[in-house]
Amino acid sequence: MENVLLQVFNGLINGAFYALLSLGLxxxxxxxxxxxxxxxxLYMLGAFGAYLLAAQLGVSFWWAMVIAPLAVATLGVLLERxxxxxxxxxxxxxxxxxxxxLTLAIQDAMRLRFGMQGVPYSAxxxxxxxxxxxxxxxxxxxxxxxxxxxxxxxxxxxxxERTRAGMVxxxxxxxxxxxRALGIDVDRWIPPVFAFGVGLAGLAGVLAAPMxxxxxxxxxxxxxxxxAIVVIxxxxxxxxxxxxxxxxxxxxxxxAVYYPPIANTLVFILMALVLLFRPAGLFGSAEAG
Amino acid sequence: xxxxxIGWVALLAAGLVxxxxxxxxxxxxxxxxxxxxxxxxxxxxxxxxxxxxxxxFFGTGAYAAALVVVRLGLSFPLNVVCGALAAGLLxxxxxxxxxxxxxxxxxxxxxxxxxxxxxxxxEWRSMTGGENGVSGVSRGYLLGWNLQPxxxxxxxxxxxxVLGLLLCxxxxxxxxxxxxxxxxxxxxxxxxxxxxxxxxxxxxTVFSCAVSGLAGGVWAINHGFVALExxxxxxxxxxxxxxLLGGMATRLGPLVGAALVLLLRxxxxxxxxxxxxxTGVIFIAVILVFRxxxxxxxxxxxxxxxxxxxxxxxxxxxxxxxxx
Numbered sequence: 073m074e075n076v077l078l079q080v081f082n083g084l085i086n087g088a089f090y091a092l093l094s095l096g097l098x099x100x101x102x103x104x105x106x107x108x109x110x111x112x113x114l115y116m117l118g119a120f121g122a123y124l125l126a127a128q129l130g131v132s133f134w135w136a137m138v139i140a141p142l143a144v145a146t147l148g149v150l151l152e153r154x155x156x157x158x159x160x161x162x163x164x165x166x167x168x169x170x171x172x173x174l175t176l177a178i179q180d181a182m183r184l185r186f187g188m189q190g191v192p193y194s195a196x197x198x199x200x201x202x203x204x205x206x207x208x209x210x211x212x213x214x215x216x217x218x219x220x221x222x223x224x225x226x227x228x229x230x231x232x233e234r235t236r237a238g239m240v241x242x243x244x245x246x247x248x249x250x251x252r253a254l255g256i257d258v259d260r261w262i263p264p265v266f267a268f269g270v271g272l273a274g275l276a277g278v279l280a281a282p283m284x285x286x287x288x289x290x291x292x293x294x295x296x297x298x299x300a301i302v303v304i305x306x307x308x309x310x311x312x313x314x315x316x317x318x319x320x321x322x323x324x325x326x327x328a329v330y331y332p333p334i335a336n337t338l339v340f341i342l343m344a345l346v347l348l349f350r351p352a353g354l355f356g357s358a359e360a361g
Numbered sequence: 362x363x364x365x366x367i368g369w370v371a372l373l374a375a376g377l378v379x380x381x382x383x384x385x386x387x388x389x390x391x392x393x394x395x396x397x398x399x400x401x402x403x404x405x406x407x408x409x410x411x412x413x414x415x416x417x418f419f420g421t422g423a424y425a426a427a428l429v430v431v432r433l434g435l436s437f438p439l440n441v442v443c444g445a446l447a448a449g450l451l452x453x454x455x456x457x458x459x460x461x462x463x464x465x466x467x468x469x470x471x472x473x474x475x476x477x478x479x480x481x482x483x484e485w486r487s488m489t490g491g492e493n494g495v496s497g498v499s500r501g502y503l504l505g506w507n508l509q510p511x512x513x514x515x516x517x518x519x520x521x522x523v524l525g526l527l528l529c530x531x532x533x534x535x536x537x538x539x540x541x542x543x544x545x546x547x548x549x550x551x552x553x554x555x556x557x558x559x560x561x562x563x564x565x566t567v568f569s570c571a572v573s574g575l576a577g578g579v580w581a582i583n584h585g586f587v588a589l590e591x592x593x594x595x596x597x598x599x600x601x602x603x604x605l606l607g608g609m610a611t612r613l614g615p616l617v618g619a620a621l622v623l624l625l626r627x628x629x630x631x632x633x634x635x636x637x638x639x640t641g642v643i644f645i646a647v648i649l650v651f652r653x654x655x656x657x658x659x660x661x662x663x664x665x666x667x668x669x670x671x672x673x674x675x676x677x678x679x680x681x682x683x684x685x
Contacts, residue, residue: 173644180637300473340477351461
């Protein structure tokens with residue numbers, strides 16, 4: 073029983089990362105119709121950003137949580153302005169392929185610079201230690217990650233559902249032509265939305281740095297699993313992507329209790345089941361493709 | 362017509378002298394990846410389906426062919442046929458699920474399934490050797506002919522590759538291939554004309570995957586070794602860049618792309634290992650400024666306007682009009 077509870081906790085932590093990444097993917101996809109393959113690479117850059125800030129400049133984790141996501145967002149917008157924007161008129165597959173190419177280049181460049189081994193990064197002193205409940209052991213840092221991710225997801229939901237900027241984003245997601253006709257410059261909103269989405273990836277990377285191996289390939293496997301989660305949740309809804317992220321994290325962790333080798337594959341089996349019984353995804357609408 | 366015949370004879374002759382020009386293992390790799398890319402282009406160029414997971418089928422073919430050699434002692438070409446069968450069998454359930462979605466979602470689903478295959482191959486150590494892979498795969502004998510020398514194996518595999526290419530090209534020119542083009546151009550209209558679109562898509566994907574498995578099998582025996590790299594997502598990326606660079610929906614584009622990418626990799630490997638950076642840059646350059654690829658651009662230069670009706674002139678701007 074306690075083992076199961078611990079696994080649920082670990083599943084929620086994994087789910088928090090899935091949720092942060094698929095949230096960013098969903099915001100970008102909604103506005104730009106771009107499936108951003110770079111998302112995993114930018115998550116990795118966020119983690120390396122935290123590492124470099126600490127190792128080169130002695131910047132603390134807390135400042136890294138501000139600086140690294142901003143740096144990643146800046147880089148993201150730079151790449152968007154340089155490359156992605158030329159392809160919005162074409163089939164969205166071209167931007168998927170373009171961001172895939174960018175991922176290969178970024179990841180390999182980081183491998184050449186830092187090697188495959190990974191670099192060390194430790195949690196801030198305020199968050200070290202653990203909460204012990206009975207025989208269960210909850211690291212404080214992980215509790216913090218979980219709480220922080222939930223706050224970020226709720227804030228994003230609030231921004232999109234309750235503010236004027238969110239209203240514009242929702243409108244241009246659903247009916248870009250009509251939104252333009254109402255006098256709103258949709259294109260002007262593309263860079264900030266893209267920056268926000270990839271900034272979330274950078275933030276997830278900083279959060280991952282103290283608890284996962286910081287290596288050039290840390291984002292690649294994660295982004296593919298996140299794609300499966302987006303398929304499970306459906307590409308239409310932002311809330312759906314977050315909820316699905318947490319649910320899938322927990323199910324995968326529970327599956328691993330009963331049959332450990334299945335830990336990595338369970339997500340994909342879930343995806344197959346969803347495709348069989350509800351092809352548009354749990355929260356999806358058929359029009360999103 | 363005569364010029365065309367001369368062209369094909371020249372191509373065949375080039376294929377036959379290739380292992381005298383470059384070393385035979387690389388020569389056969391070019392043919393193998395050319396066949397793999399051609400099979401992949403049946404989906405991308407002609408049906409409008411971007412599979413981001415073809416490594417799963419290439420790799421399954423490679424592992425199956427290597428394993429039947431190591432475990433059962435099957436010799437060429439039976440081992441390679443087993444590779445094609447294994448890949449085709451795997452494709453039936455995965456693609457049955459995959460084609461329930463189109464466009465971006467199909468790409469994501471195939472990528473995810475390929476990742477699943479990667480994890481399974483990695484975990485199933487007793488069968489696949491996990492991170493160590495399958496080694497000691499002998500090229501063996503064919504009817505008493507020793508295939509151990511790389512050149513001998515090249516000439517043994519050559520007819521099989523040519524057969525695979527001819528089969529792909531023939532199918533694309535058949536009524537079946539015409540329906541695939543119709544699906545690419547307008548899926549809804551094709552369906553309303555009475556074609557069972559999903560059945561055509563399933564047949565096309567399974568065929569493409571089986572031929573990819575065949576290529577994987579020949580490749581595994583060529584190297585005498587299969588590792589996890591064969592089922593890794595970077596392998597799916599490599600075949601995509603080959604087709605894009607060569608020109609999608611052209612007959613020779615995939616072969617040209619495969620040859621260029623492999624020769625470039627071979628050339629660069631002597632002074633840098635930044636292959637991922639190079640591939641990424643080729644990807645970006647081709648997507649941004651060279652979407653018709655080499656063969657596609659040549660075709661456009663050489664074809665007098667207006668373009669002949671019905672010719673599969675690479676409409677690179679719309680991989681699948683069904684997406685929008």
